[in-house]
Amino acid sequence: MNRTLKLKELRVFAEEIRLLTLKEFAHIGFGHVGGAMSIIETLAVLYGKEMRYDPRNPNWEERDHLIVSKGHAGPAVYATLALVGYFPESMLRELNQGGGNLPSHCDRNKTPGIDMTTGSLGQGISAACGVALGKRMDGKDSYTYLVLGDGECNEGQVWEGAMFAAQYKLDKLIAFVDLNGQQLDGYTQDIMDMRNMGERFAAFGWFVQEVNGHDIGEIVNAVTAAKANTGKPNAIILHTKKGNGCYFAEGIKDNHHMNFKPEQINEAIKRTEAALEAAKAAPAK
Protein backbone atom coordinates (compact mmCIF):
# COMPACT_ATOMS: atom_id res chain seq x y z
CA MET A 1 0.00 0.00 0.00
CA ASN A 2 0.98 3.62 -0.44
CA ARG A 3 -0.31 6.53 1.54
CA THR A 4 -1.06 9.40 -0.80
CA LEU A 5 -0.99 12.45 1.41
CA LYS A 6 -1.08 15.88 -0.22
CA LEU A 7 1.51 18.53 0.64
CA LYS A 8 -0.48 20.10 3.44
CA GLU A 9 -1.24 16.70 4.94
CA LEU A 10 2.43 15.81 4.73
CA ARG A 11 3.30 18.97 6.67
CA VAL A 12 0.79 17.97 9.31
CA PHE A 13 2.19 14.44 9.33
CA ALA A 14 5.71 15.78 9.84
CA GLU A 15 4.63 17.76 12.91
CA GLU A 16 2.86 14.65 14.24
CA ILE A 17 6.09 12.68 13.86
CA ARG A 18 8.09 15.46 15.56
CA LEU A 19 5.60 15.64 18.41
CA LEU A 20 5.57 11.92 18.99
CA THR A 21 9.36 11.71 18.79
CA LEU A 22 9.69 14.42 21.45
CA LYS A 23 7.19 12.60 23.68
CA GLU A 24 9.22 9.41 23.17
CA PHE A 25 12.37 11.22 24.33
CA ALA A 26 10.46 12.86 27.21
CA HIS A 27 10.11 9.53 28.99
CA ILE A 28 13.85 9.04 29.32
CA GLY A 29 15.23 12.58 29.54
CA PHE A 30 18.03 12.17 27.01
CA GLY A 31 18.69 10.99 23.49
CA HIS A 32 19.91 11.67 19.97
CA VAL A 33 17.62 14.64 19.58
CA GLY A 34 19.53 16.57 16.91
CA GLY A 35 19.82 13.92 14.22
CA ALA A 36 16.29 12.66 14.83
CA MET A 37 14.78 16.10 14.29
CA SER A 38 16.66 16.80 11.07
CA ILE A 39 15.18 13.93 9.05
CA ILE A 40 11.55 14.21 10.12
CA GLU A 41 10.27 15.85 6.93
CA THR A 42 11.98 13.14 4.89
CA LEU A 43 10.30 10.42 6.95
CA ALA A 44 6.95 12.18 6.45
CA VAL A 45 7.42 12.19 2.67
CA LEU A 46 8.51 8.55 2.61
CA TYR A 47 5.79 7.12 4.85
CA GLY A 48 3.15 9.62 3.85
CA LYS A 49 3.49 9.44 0.10
CA GLU A 50 6.45 7.79 -1.59
CA MET A 51 7.05 4.44 0.05
CA ARG A 52 5.24 1.19 -0.65
CA TYR A 53 4.78 -0.74 2.59
CA ASP A 54 2.26 -2.67 4.64
CA PRO A 55 2.29 -2.31 8.44
CA ARG A 56 0.29 -5.53 8.76
CA ASN A 57 2.96 -7.36 6.79
CA PRO A 58 6.34 -5.77 7.59
CA ASN A 59 8.19 -8.39 5.52
CA TRP A 60 6.00 -7.97 2.44
CA GLU A 61 8.28 -8.94 -0.45
CA GLU A 62 7.03 -6.26 -2.81
CA ARG A 63 7.70 -3.42 -0.37
CA ASP A 64 10.17 -0.61 -0.75
CA HIS A 65 13.01 -0.92 1.75
CA LEU A 66 14.28 1.86 3.96
CA ILE A 67 17.71 1.60 5.55
CA VAL A 68 18.43 4.37 8.01
CA SER A 69 22.19 4.08 8.06
CA LYS A 70 22.47 6.89 10.61
CA GLY A 71 20.94 4.43 13.03
CA HIS A 72 20.88 6.92 15.90
CA ALA A 73 17.86 8.54 14.24
CA GLY A 74 15.93 5.45 15.38
CA PRO A 75 13.55 7.32 17.70
CA ALA A 76 12.19 9.43 14.81
CA VAL A 77 11.71 6.31 12.72
CA TYR A 78 9.98 4.52 15.60
CA ALA A 79 7.52 7.39 16.04
CA THR A 80 6.78 7.26 12.31
CA LEU A 81 6.28 3.50 12.36
CA ALA A 82 3.88 3.82 15.29
CA LEU A 83 1.90 6.55 13.53
CA VAL A 84 1.42 4.44 10.40
CA GLY A 85 0.42 1.39 12.40
CA TYR A 86 3.36 -0.99 12.70
CA PHE A 87 2.89 -1.08 16.46
CA PRO A 88 0.90 0.82 19.09
CA GLU A 89 2.12 4.22 20.22
CA SER A 90 2.32 2.85 23.76
CA MET A 91 5.31 0.76 22.66
CA LEU A 92 7.32 3.96 22.24
CA ARG A 93 7.79 3.88 26.02
CA GLU A 94 10.20 1.02 25.43
CA LEU A 95 12.84 3.37 24.00
CA ASN A 96 16.18 2.36 25.52
CA GLN A 97 14.51 0.17 28.14
CA GLY A 98 16.22 -3.12 29.03
CA GLY A 99 14.41 -5.99 27.35
CA GLY A 100 12.46 -3.56 25.13
CA ASN A 101 12.19 -3.46 21.36
CA LEU A 102 13.35 0.09 20.67
CA PRO A 103 17.10 0.44 21.11
CA SER A 104 18.93 3.74 20.49
CA HIS A 105 20.02 2.46 17.10
CA CYS A 106 17.83 0.70 14.54
CA ASP A 107 17.65 -3.08 14.90
CA ARG A 108 15.82 -5.21 12.34
CA ASN A 109 15.38 -8.05 14.80
CA LYS A 110 13.73 -5.92 17.45
CA THR A 111 11.39 -3.47 15.78
CA PRO A 112 8.64 -4.30 13.25
CA GLY A 113 9.20 -2.17 10.16
CA ILE A 114 12.95 -1.69 10.58
CA ASP A 115 14.55 -3.22 7.51
CA MET A 116 18.17 -3.22 8.56
CA THR A 117 20.29 -3.10 11.70
CA THR A 118 22.42 0.04 11.66
CA GLY A 119 24.41 2.22 13.99
CA SER A 120 27.94 1.16 13.23
CA LEU A 121 28.23 4.02 10.78
CA GLY A 122 29.02 3.52 7.12
CA GLN A 123 27.49 0.07 6.85
CA GLY A 124 23.96 0.90 5.73
CA ILE A 125 24.91 1.93 2.22
CA SER A 126 26.44 -1.47 1.49
CA ALA A 127 23.37 -3.31 2.73
CA ALA A 128 21.20 -0.96 0.67
CA CYS A 129 23.28 -1.79 -2.41
CA GLY A 130 22.79 -5.49 -1.74
CA VAL A 131 19.05 -5.06 -1.29
CA ALA A 132 18.70 -2.96 -4.46
CA LEU A 133 20.80 -5.39 -6.49
CA GLY A 134 19.00 -8.45 -5.13
CA LYS A 135 15.60 -6.98 -5.96
CA ARG A 136 16.75 -6.14 -9.47
CA MET A 137 17.96 -9.73 -9.94
CA ASP A 138 14.43 -10.86 -9.16
CA GLY A 139 12.90 -8.34 -11.55
CA LYS A 140 11.21 -6.39 -8.77
CA ASP A 141 10.34 -2.75 -9.42
CA SER A 142 10.48 -1.59 -5.81
CA TYR A 143 12.79 1.12 -4.49
CA THR A 144 15.46 1.03 -1.83
CA TYR A 145 15.71 4.18 0.25
CA LEU A 146 18.74 5.03 2.33
CA VAL A 147 19.38 7.77 4.88
CA LEU A 148 23.01 8.76 5.45
CA GLY A 149 24.34 11.27 7.92
CA ASP A 150 26.84 13.88 6.77
CA GLY A 151 29.17 13.03 9.65
CA GLU A 152 28.69 9.38 8.74
CA CYS A 153 30.16 10.16 5.33
CA ASN A 154 33.57 10.37 7.06
CA GLU A 155 33.48 6.57 6.94
CA GLY A 156 35.40 5.09 4.01
CA GLN A 157 32.79 2.38 3.57
CA VAL A 158 30.27 5.02 2.44
CA TRP A 159 32.47 5.69 -0.57
CA GLU A 160 33.06 2.01 -1.25
CA GLY A 161 29.29 1.70 -1.41
CA ALA A 162 29.01 4.84 -3.55
CA MET A 163 31.41 3.33 -6.10
CA PHE A 164 29.51 0.05 -6.08
CA ALA A 165 26.08 1.65 -6.57
CA ALA A 166 27.34 3.60 -9.57
CA GLN A 167 29.19 0.62 -11.06
CA TYR A 168 26.01 -1.46 -10.89
CA LYS A 169 23.79 1.46 -12.00
CA LEU A 170 21.47 1.00 -9.04
CA ASP A 171 18.96 3.61 -10.16
CA LYS A 172 16.25 2.35 -7.82
CA LEU A 173 18.46 3.25 -4.89
CA ILE A 174 17.52 6.67 -3.52
CA ALA A 175 19.86 7.97 -0.83
CA PHE A 176 19.13 10.99 1.33
CA VAL A 177 22.17 12.67 2.81
CA ASP A 178 21.20 14.58 5.94
CA LEU A 179 23.53 17.55 5.56
CA ASN A 180 22.89 19.12 8.94
CA GLY A 181 26.48 20.30 9.25
CA GLN A 182 27.06 18.85 12.70
CA GLN A 183 28.50 15.67 14.09
CA LEU A 184 29.05 14.43 17.62
CA ASP A 185 32.10 16.52 18.40
CA GLY A 186 31.07 19.72 16.63
CA TYR A 187 30.57 21.27 13.21
CA THR A 188 31.45 18.97 10.34
CA GLN A 189 33.73 21.56 8.75
CA ASP A 190 35.81 21.65 11.95
CA ILE A 191 35.84 17.91 12.62
CA MET A 192 36.30 16.46 9.12
CA ASP A 193 35.30 18.77 6.33
CA MET A 194 33.53 16.88 3.56
CA ARG A 195 33.63 20.01 1.33
CA ASN A 196 30.86 19.89 -1.24
CA MET A 197 28.82 16.76 -0.53
CA GLY A 198 26.78 16.98 -3.73
CA GLU A 199 29.86 17.33 -5.92
CA ARG A 200 31.41 14.42 -4.07
CA PHE A 201 28.50 12.08 -4.92
CA ALA A 202 28.34 13.46 -8.47
CA ALA A 203 32.04 12.67 -8.90
CA PHE A 204 31.27 9.10 -7.84
CA GLY A 205 28.72 8.86 -10.65
CA TRP A 206 25.45 9.58 -8.84
CA PHE A 207 22.48 11.68 -9.95
CA VAL A 208 22.53 14.43 -7.34
CA GLN A 209 19.82 16.86 -6.27
CA GLU A 210 20.09 19.48 -3.53
CA VAL A 211 17.00 20.45 -1.56
CA ASN A 212 15.93 22.21 1.58
CA GLY A 213 15.48 19.15 3.79
CA HIS A 214 12.72 20.80 5.78
CA ASP A 215 10.67 21.74 2.73
CA ILE A 216 8.19 18.96 2.08
CA GLY A 217 7.47 20.14 -1.47
CA GLU A 218 11.14 20.18 -2.44
CA ILE A 219 11.68 16.69 -1.06
CA VAL A 220 8.65 15.35 -2.95
CA ASN A 221 9.84 16.90 -6.19
CA ALA A 222 13.32 15.47 -5.73
CA VAL A 223 11.98 11.96 -5.13
CA THR A 224 9.81 12.29 -8.24
CA ALA A 225 12.85 13.30 -10.29
CA ALA A 226 14.90 10.48 -8.76
CA LYS A 227 12.26 7.95 -9.76
CA ALA A 228 12.41 9.26 -13.33
CA ASN A 229 16.20 9.01 -13.43
CA THR A 230 17.71 5.91 -15.02
CA GLY A 231 21.22 4.52 -15.08
CA LYS A 232 22.58 6.18 -11.95
CA PRO A 233 21.99 5.87 -8.22
CA ASN A 234 20.29 8.88 -6.66
CA ALA A 235 21.57 11.19 -3.95
CA ILE A 236 19.24 13.78 -2.54
CA ILE A 237 21.31 16.16 -0.44
CA LEU A 238 19.08 17.43 2.36
CA HIS A 239 20.18 20.85 3.59
CA THR A 240 18.92 20.60 7.15
CA LYS A 241 19.33 22.00 10.63
CA LYS A 242 20.34 19.52 13.28
CA GLY A 243 17.68 19.69 15.96
CA ASN A 244 15.19 21.36 13.62
CA GLY A 245 11.92 22.29 15.34
CA CYS A 246 13.12 21.47 18.86
CA TYR A 247 14.04 24.81 20.39
CA PHE A 248 16.56 23.53 22.93
CA ALA A 249 18.44 21.54 20.28
CA GLU A 250 18.22 23.64 17.13
CA GLY A 251 21.22 25.92 16.64
CA ILE A 252 23.04 24.43 19.62
CA LYS A 253 26.58 23.19 19.08
CA ASP A 254 26.51 19.99 21.11
CA ASN A 255 23.12 18.62 20.09
CA HIS A 256 24.02 15.13 18.91
CA HIS A 257 23.12 13.38 22.14
CA MET A 258 21.54 15.59 24.78
CA ASN A 259 20.27 15.49 28.30
CA PHE A 260 17.35 17.82 28.91
CA LYS A 261 15.12 18.89 31.77
CA PRO A 262 11.40 18.04 31.98
CA GLU A 263 10.49 21.72 31.59
CA GLN A 264 12.58 21.92 28.42
CA ILE A 265 10.99 18.92 26.75
CA ASN A 266 7.54 20.01 27.90
CA GLU A 267 8.10 23.40 26.32
CA ALA A 268 9.34 21.73 23.10
CA ILE A 269 6.22 19.57 23.07
CA LYS A 270 4.02 22.61 23.63
CA ARG A 271 5.64 24.48 20.75
CA THR A 272 5.34 21.48 18.46
CA GLU A 273 1.66 21.10 19.35
CA ALA A 274 1.24 24.72 18.28
CA ALA A 275 3.16 24.04 15.06
CA LEU A 276 0.89 21.05 14.43
CA GLU A 277 -2.24 23.17 14.88
CA ALA A 278 -0.77 25.83 12.59
CA ALA A 279 -0.01 23.19 9.94
CA LYS A 280 -3.58 21.94 10.18
CA ALA A 281 -4.96 25.47 9.89
CA ALA A 282 -2.71 26.47 7.00
CA PRO A 283 -4.28 26.75 3.56
CA ALA A 284 -3.69 23.77 1.28
CA LYS A 285 -1.05 24.39 -1.38
Next chain:
Amino acid sequence: MFKLQKTFEKSPKLMREVYCETMLSLAASNKNIVALDADLVSSSGMKKFFEAYPDRAIQCGIAEANMIGVAAGLSLVGKIPYAHSFGPFASRRVCDQIFISAAYAKLNVRIIGSDPGVTAAYNGGTHMPFEDMGVLRSIPEITLIEPSDPVMLADIVRQLADLYGVYYVRMARKNTVSVYEEGSIFEIGKGNLLRNGTDVTIIASGIMVAEALKAAEMLADEGVSARVVDMFTWKPMDTELVARCAEETGAIVTAENHNIYGGLGAAVAEACVKTVPVPIEMVGVKDQFGQVGTEDYLRKAYNLTATAIVDAAKKVIERK
Protein backbone atom coordinates in the same frame (compact mmCIF):
# COMPACT_ATOMS: atom_id res chain seq x y z
CA MET B 1 29.32 -40.54 6.85
CA PHE B 2 32.91 -40.17 5.74
CA LYS B 3 35.41 -42.74 4.49
CA LEU B 4 39.15 -42.30 4.86
CA GLN B 5 41.51 -42.74 1.92
CA LYS B 6 43.66 -45.83 2.24
CA THR B 7 46.82 -43.87 1.53
CA PHE B 8 47.19 -40.12 1.84
CA GLU B 9 48.42 -38.64 -1.44
CA LYS B 10 48.39 -35.17 -2.91
CA SER B 11 44.86 -34.32 -4.07
CA PRO B 12 44.41 -34.51 -7.84
CA LYS B 13 42.40 -31.29 -7.91
CA LEU B 14 43.09 -27.86 -6.53
CA MET B 15 40.78 -26.75 -3.73
CA ARG B 16 39.76 -23.66 -5.72
CA GLU B 17 38.78 -25.82 -8.72
CA VAL B 18 36.54 -27.84 -6.47
CA TYR B 19 35.07 -24.67 -4.95
CA CYS B 20 34.18 -23.33 -8.38
CA GLU B 21 32.76 -26.65 -9.62
CA THR B 22 30.61 -26.94 -6.51
CA MET B 23 29.35 -23.38 -6.86
CA LEU B 24 28.50 -24.00 -10.51
CA SER B 25 26.46 -27.06 -9.65
CA LEU B 26 24.70 -25.25 -6.79
CA ALA B 27 23.87 -22.28 -9.00
CA ALA B 28 22.44 -24.55 -11.68
CA SER B 29 19.76 -25.79 -9.31
CA ASN B 30 19.23 -22.73 -7.11
CA LYS B 31 18.69 -19.30 -8.63
CA ASN B 32 19.38 -17.57 -5.32
CA ILE B 33 23.03 -18.63 -5.15
CA VAL B 34 25.27 -15.59 -5.70
CA ALA B 35 29.06 -15.24 -5.55
CA LEU B 36 30.92 -12.10 -4.56
CA ASP B 37 34.59 -11.37 -4.87
CA ALA B 38 36.88 -8.43 -4.19
CA ASP B 39 39.12 -8.42 -7.27
CA LEU B 40 40.41 -11.93 -6.63
CA VAL B 41 38.31 -13.97 -9.04
CA SER B 42 41.40 -15.24 -10.81
CA SER B 43 42.84 -16.32 -7.47
CA SER B 44 39.69 -17.89 -6.06
CA GLY B 45 39.29 -20.05 -9.16
CA MET B 46 35.82 -18.62 -9.80
CA LYS B 47 36.37 -17.36 -13.38
CA LYS B 48 34.12 -20.06 -14.81
CA PHE B 49 31.35 -19.12 -12.41
CA PHE B 50 31.67 -15.43 -13.29
CA GLU B 51 31.42 -16.35 -16.99
CA ALA B 52 28.55 -18.79 -16.56
CA TYR B 53 26.42 -16.62 -14.25
CA PRO B 54 27.33 -12.99 -14.90
CA ASP B 55 24.10 -11.79 -13.29
CA ARG B 56 24.80 -13.69 -10.09
CA ALA B 57 28.52 -13.03 -9.90
CA ILE B 58 29.27 -9.76 -8.20
CA GLN B 59 32.66 -8.20 -8.65
CA CYS B 60 33.04 -5.78 -5.74
CA GLY B 61 36.45 -4.39 -6.55
CA ILE B 62 39.04 -3.95 -3.83
CA ALA B 63 36.48 -2.97 -1.21
CA GLU B 64 35.97 -5.87 1.15
CA ALA B 65 33.95 -4.00 3.79
CA ASN B 66 31.40 -3.05 1.19
CA MET B 67 31.40 -6.60 -0.16
CA ILE B 68 30.36 -8.03 3.21
CA GLY B 69 27.62 -5.40 3.54
CA VAL B 70 26.37 -6.07 0.03
CA ALA B 71 26.29 -9.79 0.84
CA ALA B 72 24.23 -9.02 3.97
CA GLY B 73 21.85 -6.86 1.92
CA LEU B 74 21.48 -9.55 -0.72
CA SER B 75 20.55 -12.07 1.95
CA LEU B 76 17.96 -9.63 3.27
CA VAL B 77 16.03 -10.21 0.04
CA GLY B 78 16.51 -13.96 -0.05
CA LYS B 79 19.79 -14.39 -1.90
CA ILE B 80 22.36 -16.92 -0.70
CA PRO B 81 25.70 -15.11 -0.91
CA TYR B 82 29.18 -16.64 -0.90
CA ALA B 83 31.78 -13.87 -0.57
CA HIS B 84 35.48 -14.55 -1.10
CA SER B 85 38.70 -12.78 -0.37
CA PHE B 86 42.08 -13.79 0.96
CA GLY B 87 41.81 -14.81 4.62
CA PRO B 88 43.14 -11.61 6.23
CA PHE B 89 40.89 -9.41 4.12
CA ALA B 90 37.88 -11.68 4.63
CA SER B 91 38.25 -11.64 8.41
CA ARG B 92 40.28 -9.06 10.33
CA ARG B 93 39.78 -6.32 7.73
CA VAL B 94 35.99 -6.72 7.77
CA CYS B 95 35.45 -7.82 11.34
CA ASP B 96 32.89 -5.13 12.17
CA GLN B 97 30.95 -5.65 8.94
CA ILE B 98 30.74 -9.38 9.68
CA PHE B 99 29.84 -8.61 13.27
CA ILE B 100 27.12 -6.00 12.72
CA SER B 101 25.77 -6.26 9.18
CA ALA B 102 25.85 -10.06 9.06
CA ALA B 103 25.91 -11.68 12.52
CA TYR B 104 24.18 -9.15 14.81
CA ALA B 105 21.62 -8.44 12.09
CA LYS B 106 21.04 -12.22 11.94
CA LEU B 107 21.50 -12.43 8.20
CA ASN B 108 22.61 -15.26 5.97
CA VAL B 109 26.19 -14.85 4.75
CA ARG B 110 28.97 -17.28 3.80
CA ILE B 111 32.51 -15.97 3.75
CA ILE B 112 35.32 -17.85 2.09
CA GLY B 113 38.75 -16.80 3.40
CA SER B 114 41.48 -18.36 1.28
CA ASP B 115 45.18 -19.03 1.71
CA PRO B 116 45.14 -19.89 5.41
CA GLY B 117 48.38 -19.47 7.34
CA VAL B 118 51.52 -20.75 5.66
CA THR B 119 49.68 -21.60 2.44
CA ALA B 120 49.86 -17.86 1.66
CA ALA B 121 53.55 -18.63 0.99
CA TYR B 122 55.00 -16.12 -1.48
CA ASN B 123 52.46 -13.43 -0.57
CA GLY B 124 54.19 -13.21 2.78
CA GLY B 125 53.37 -11.71 6.16
CA THR B 126 50.80 -9.16 5.00
CA HIS B 127 48.68 -11.90 3.42
CA MET B 128 49.29 -14.72 5.91
CA PRO B 129 46.38 -15.14 8.31
CA PHE B 130 47.35 -16.88 11.53
CA GLU B 131 44.55 -15.01 13.29
CA ASP B 132 41.45 -15.14 11.07
CA MET B 133 39.58 -17.80 13.04
CA GLY B 134 40.62 -16.21 16.33
CA VAL B 135 39.44 -12.76 15.27
CA LEU B 136 36.06 -14.12 14.23
CA ARG B 137 35.57 -16.63 17.02
CA SER B 138 34.31 -14.04 19.50
CA ILE B 139 31.43 -13.12 17.19
CA PRO B 140 28.32 -14.74 18.68
CA GLU B 141 26.60 -17.45 16.63
CA ILE B 142 29.17 -17.51 13.83
CA THR B 143 30.26 -20.92 12.53
CA LEU B 144 33.94 -21.43 11.69
CA ILE B 145 34.99 -24.27 9.41
CA GLU B 146 38.35 -25.36 8.01
CA PRO B 147 37.91 -28.10 5.41
CA SER B 148 40.89 -30.42 5.30
CA ASP B 149 40.64 -31.59 1.69
CA PRO B 150 38.69 -31.06 -1.55
CA VAL B 151 36.09 -33.74 -0.77
CA MET B 152 35.22 -32.03 2.49
CA LEU B 153 35.28 -28.58 0.91
CA ALA B 154 32.76 -29.62 -1.73
CA ASP B 155 30.43 -31.16 0.82
CA ILE B 156 30.61 -28.18 3.17
CA VAL B 157 30.04 -25.63 0.40
CA ARG B 158 27.04 -27.67 -0.74
CA GLN B 159 25.62 -27.97 2.78
CA LEU B 160 25.93 -24.25 3.41
CA ALA B 161 23.47 -23.49 0.61
CA ASP B 162 20.67 -24.92 2.73
CA LEU B 163 21.75 -23.52 6.09
CA TYR B 164 21.04 -20.08 7.54
CA GLY B 165 23.52 -17.95 9.45
CA VAL B 166 27.02 -16.58 9.20
CA TYR B 167 29.68 -19.05 8.14
CA TYR B 168 33.41 -18.54 7.61
CA VAL B 169 35.17 -21.20 5.56
CA ARG B 170 38.94 -21.19 5.80
CA MET B 171 39.97 -22.53 2.42
CA ALA B 172 43.37 -23.55 1.13
CA ARG B 173 43.37 -22.66 -2.58
CA LYS B 174 45.79 -25.18 -3.97
CA ASN B 175 46.57 -28.86 -3.51
CA THR B 176 46.12 -30.48 -0.18
CA VAL B 177 46.61 -34.05 0.86
CA SER B 178 43.55 -36.16 0.01
CA VAL B 179 42.15 -37.39 3.31
CA TYR B 180 38.61 -38.51 2.45
CA GLU B 181 37.10 -40.69 -0.23
CA GLU B 182 34.79 -39.13 -2.78
CA GLY B 183 31.18 -39.08 -1.60
CA SER B 184 32.00 -38.56 2.07
CA ILE B 185 29.47 -36.51 4.05
CA PHE B 186 30.41 -34.41 7.07
CA GLU B 187 28.48 -33.15 10.05
CA ILE B 188 29.21 -29.50 10.82
CA GLY B 189 29.95 -29.12 14.52
CA LYS B 190 31.16 -32.70 14.95
CA GLY B 191 34.81 -33.73 14.81
CA ASN B 192 35.86 -36.75 12.75
CA LEU B 193 37.59 -39.59 14.56
CA LEU B 194 40.13 -40.68 11.93
CA ARG B 195 42.24 -43.14 13.86
CA ASN B 196 41.78 -44.83 17.17
CA GLY B 197 44.35 -44.75 19.90
CA THR B 198 44.66 -44.94 23.66
CA ASP B 199 47.74 -42.99 24.81
CA VAL B 200 47.11 -39.54 23.41
CA THR B 201 44.67 -37.72 21.09
CA ILE B 202 45.90 -35.45 18.29
CA ILE B 203 43.21 -32.91 17.43
CA ALA B 204 44.07 -31.28 14.12
CA SER B 205 42.57 -29.13 11.41
CA GLY B 206 43.22 -28.15 7.80
CA ILE B 207 46.67 -28.96 6.42
CA MET B 208 47.68 -30.31 9.84
CA VAL B 209 45.29 -33.28 9.59
CA ALA B 210 47.61 -35.07 7.17
CA GLU B 211 50.57 -34.23 9.45
CA ALA B 212 48.66 -35.66 12.40
CA LEU B 213 48.00 -38.92 10.55
CA LYS B 214 51.68 -39.11 9.66
CA ALA B 215 52.64 -38.40 13.27
CA ALA B 216 50.34 -41.17 14.49
CA GLU B 217 52.18 -43.64 12.23
CA MET B 218 55.54 -42.44 13.53
CA LEU B 219 54.31 -42.75 17.13
CA ALA B 220 52.98 -46.25 16.43
CA ASP B 221 56.48 -47.27 15.30
CA GLU B 222 57.67 -46.23 18.75
CA GLY B 223 54.87 -48.11 20.50
CA VAL B 224 52.67 -45.09 21.25
CA SER B 225 49.00 -45.43 20.39
CA ALA B 226 47.74 -42.04 19.12
CA ARG B 227 44.17 -41.18 18.30
CA VAL B 228 43.57 -38.62 15.52
CA VAL B 229 40.62 -36.27 15.24
CA ASP B 230 39.91 -33.88 12.35
CA MET B 231 38.28 -30.97 14.18
CA PHE B 232 37.21 -29.10 11.04
CA THR B 233 34.57 -27.06 12.88
CA TRP B 234 36.27 -24.69 15.32
CA LYS B 235 33.01 -23.11 16.36
CA PRO B 236 30.80 -24.53 17.66
CA MET B 237 33.43 -26.76 19.23
CA ASP B 238 32.57 -30.46 19.60
CA THR B 239 32.97 -30.39 23.38
CA GLU B 240 31.53 -33.84 23.78
CA LEU B 241 34.20 -35.39 21.56
CA VAL B 242 36.99 -33.44 23.29
CA ALA B 243 35.75 -34.69 26.65
CA ARG B 244 35.53 -38.27 25.42
CA CYS B 245 39.08 -38.15 24.00
CA ALA B 246 40.37 -36.59 27.22
CA GLU B 247 38.67 -39.29 29.26
CA GLU B 248 39.84 -42.18 27.09
CA THR B 249 43.40 -41.09 26.24
CA GLY B 250 44.28 -38.76 29.12
CA ALA B 251 46.30 -36.31 27.01
CA ILE B 252 45.76 -34.06 23.99
CA VAL B 253 47.93 -32.48 21.31
CA THR B 254 46.37 -29.83 19.10
CA ALA B 255 47.78 -29.06 15.65
CA GLU B 256 46.83 -26.00 13.62
CA ASN B 257 48.09 -23.71 10.88
CA HIS B 258 47.09 -20.69 13.01
CA ASN B 259 48.13 -18.81 16.10
CA ILE B 260 47.57 -21.03 19.14
CA TYR B 261 46.26 -17.91 20.91
CA GLY B 262 42.63 -17.68 19.93
CA GLY B 263 43.04 -20.71 17.73
CA LEU B 264 42.16 -24.39 17.75
CA GLY B 265 44.44 -25.06 20.71
CA ALA B 266 42.68 -22.44 22.78
CA ALA B 267 39.23 -23.65 21.75
CA VAL B 268 40.05 -27.28 22.56
CA ALA B 269 41.61 -26.25 25.88
CA GLU B 270 38.44 -24.37 26.85
CA ALA B 271 36.33 -27.42 26.06
CA CYS B 272 38.75 -29.66 27.93
CA VAL B 273 39.02 -27.67 31.18
CA LYS B 274 35.24 -27.38 31.36
CA THR B 275 34.79 -31.15 31.07
CA VAL B 276 37.69 -33.55 31.64
CA PRO B 277 40.87 -31.56 32.34
CA VAL B 278 43.97 -33.32 30.99
CA PRO B 279 47.40 -32.06 29.89
CA ILE B 280 47.46 -30.40 26.44
CA GLU B 281 50.36 -29.47 24.16
CA MET B 282 49.76 -27.14 21.24
CA VAL B 283 51.44 -27.36 17.86
CA GLY B 284 50.82 -24.17 15.94
CA VAL B 285 52.08 -20.66 15.43
CA LYS B 286 53.37 -19.26 18.71
CA ASP B 287 52.11 -15.68 18.56
CA GLN B 288 54.22 -14.80 15.53
CA PHE B 289 53.59 -12.86 12.34
CA GLY B 290 53.73 -14.45 8.93
CA GLN B 291 56.67 -14.17 6.54
CA VAL B 292 57.52 -14.94 2.95
CA GLY B 293 58.75 -18.31 1.70
CA THR B 294 57.66 -21.58 0.16
CA GLU B 295 55.01 -23.49 2.04
CA ASP B 296 57.57 -26.17 2.89
CA TYR B 297 59.99 -23.59 4.25
CA LEU B 298 57.25 -21.99 6.31
CA ARG B 299 55.97 -25.28 7.72
CA LYS B 300 59.46 -25.91 9.06
CA ALA B 301 59.93 -22.31 10.20
CA TYR B 302 56.78 -22.46 12.34
CA ASN B 303 57.17 -26.13 13.34
CA LEU B 304 53.97 -27.23 11.63
CA THR B 305 55.26 -30.75 11.00
CA ALA B 306 54.56 -34.36 11.89
CA THR B 307 57.83 -34.36 13.84
CA ALA B 308 56.65 -31.43 15.95
CA ILE B 309 53.42 -33.32 16.69
CA VAL B 310 55.40 -36.45 17.68
CA ASP B 311 57.55 -34.41 20.06
CA ALA B 312 54.47 -32.72 21.54
CA ALA B 313 52.78 -36.12 21.99
CA LYS B 314 55.73 -37.54 23.91
CA LYS B 315 55.90 -34.44 26.06
CA VAL B 316 52.21 -34.45 26.88
CA ILE B 317 52.23 -38.14 27.74
CA GLU B 318 55.04 -37.47 30.23
CA ARG B 319 52.84 -34.83 31.82
CA LYS B 320 49.97 -37.26 32.47
